[in-house]
Amino acid sequence: MTLPALPEETFRRVLCVVAHPDDMEYGTSAAVARWTARDIEVGYLLLTAGEAGMPNPPEETARLRAAEQQAACAVVGVERLTILGHPDGHLVYGLDLRRDICREIRRFQPDVVFGSSFAVETPWGFDQADHRAAGLATLDAIRDAGNRWIFPEQVDEGLEPHSPRWYLVPGLGDEATHGVDVTGEPLRRGVASLEAHAAYLAALPGHPAPADFIPKFTAMGGQAMGVEHAVLFRAHDLEAPPAI
Numbered sequence: 001m002t003l004p005a006l007p008e009e010t011f012r013r014v015l016c017v018v019a020h021p022d023d024m025e026y027g028t029s030a031a032v033a034r035w036t037a038r039d040i041e042v043g044y045l046l047l048t049a050g051e052a053g054m055p056n057p058p059e060e061t062a063r064l065r066a067a068e069q070q071a072a073c074a075v076v077g078v079e080r081l082t083i084l085g086h087p088d089g090h091l092v093y094g095l096d097l098r099r100d101i102c103r104e105i106r107r108f109q110p111d112v113v114f115g116s117s118f119a120v121e122t123p124w125g126f127d128q129a130d131h132r133a134a135g136l137a138t139l140d141a142i143r144d145a146g147n148r149w150i151f152p153e154q155v156d157e158g159l160e161p162h163s164p165r166w167y168l169v170p171g172l173g174d175e176a177t178h179g180v181d182v183t184g185e186p187l188r189r190g191v192a193s194l195e196a197h198a199a200y201l202a203a204l205p206g207h208p209a210p211a212d213f214i215p216k217f218t219a220m221g222g223q224a225m226g227v228e229h230a231v232l233f234r235a236h237d238l239e240a241p242p243a244i
Contacts, residue, residue, distance in 0.1 A: 002226045006178045006235060008034075011166075013041045015110035017101055017138045019091055019130035020050040021069040021083075022197045023116065025210075027217055028170070029076050030182035030190025031231040036077030037186070043080035044073060045104045047097065047134050052088040054203045064199055072196040076189050080108070091130040093137050099151050101141035106159035112166040113142055114233075123173050135169065142167055142238070165239050171221075171232030178235045179225040182218055187229050190214060 014035060018024055024032065024044060032042050050065040051058035066083055073081050084100055091097070105113065115138030116131045144150045146163030155161065171177065182190060194201075194210040201207050221230035 003176060003179045003224045003230075003232065005225070006168075006180055006233065008038065008040065008180070011035065011040045011112050013043070013108060013110040014112040014114060015043050015045060015105060015108050015164075016114040017045045017047070017104075017134065017141075018116055019047050019128075019134040020053065020088065021046060021065040022050070022072075022194070022200060023131070025072055025190070025194035025197060027190065027214055027231055028114070029072065029193040030186045030214070030218060030229075031180040031233075032078060033076040033189035033193070034180055034182055034186040041080070042076075042078050043104075043108050043110070044069075044078055044082070045101065046081070046083045047086045047091060047100070048088040048130065049083050049085065050088050050200075054200060056203075058088075065197075068197045068200060072193040075193040075196055089130065091133040093133040097133065097137040098141045098144055099154075101138055102144040102151050103154055103159065105141060105145035105164065106154055106162050109162050110164050112168060113138065113164045114168040115139060117169050117172060119172070139167065163238070165237065167236040167238055168233045171234050175234050176221075176224060176232035179221055179227075179230040179232045181222075181225060181227045181230050183222070183228040183230075187215060187218055190218075 036042055049062035051062040054061045116135040118132045118135030146161050148155050148161045191210045191214050218229035221232045222228045
């Protein structure tokens with residue numbers, strides 16, 4: 001069965017919540033490039049600065065990776081980038097993390113939230129601990145954001161409750177429900193956004209060039225959509241009646 005396209009014509013704002021600099025750039029940023037080209041406002045919320053990801057001293061790494069993330073955002077048209085100070089490699093699921101994500105949802109008022117998977121096993125092996133913590137906290141923060149009695153101090157500060165309609169996670173394996181056609185310019189910009197993390201990639205021995213592997217992944221996604229290149233998602237319509 002050919003996967004349908006996401007109903008992006010209804011999207012106004014998309015908030016992408018991930019653990020580290022570069023997490024968005026392994027394919028998903030190509031979809032972001034398509035959205036921003038269609039005047040959909042996209043914000044990135046990074047829960048850590050990725051300071052444990054290179055052999056440099058953590059403070060130096062944090063500054064370098066923030067600069068590379070800013071450059072990656074510019075490539076795909078993202079102007080809103082927030083980097084929090086949770087410790088890289090030690091991201092802990094809990095109220096502090098949920099509170100910070102909830103705050104950004106209430107501040108940005110997105111109708112779509114993209115979060116990482118919280119599965120332990122993925123098609124490429126066991127997922128990293130920060131990714132799992134980020135994914136689960138994002139799911140819970142979406143519900144928190146709509147309830148004024150959860151983190152009510154934020155409401156007192158003027159951040160009104162907000163309930164996004166769509167919750168997206170990467171479409172892993174057979175779990176994908178929708179796709180985004182990124183053929184052409186969106187894919188080119190998506191590849192360039194990962195290339196913007198040049199120092200980080202150089203610190204990873206044997207890492208393949210972005211132009212060598214991202215088009216291969218998106219070509220597999222394209223087969224599922226019946227297009228040349230696509231990014232796949234598992235989409236949840238939070239306003240849909242529950243399945244019986």
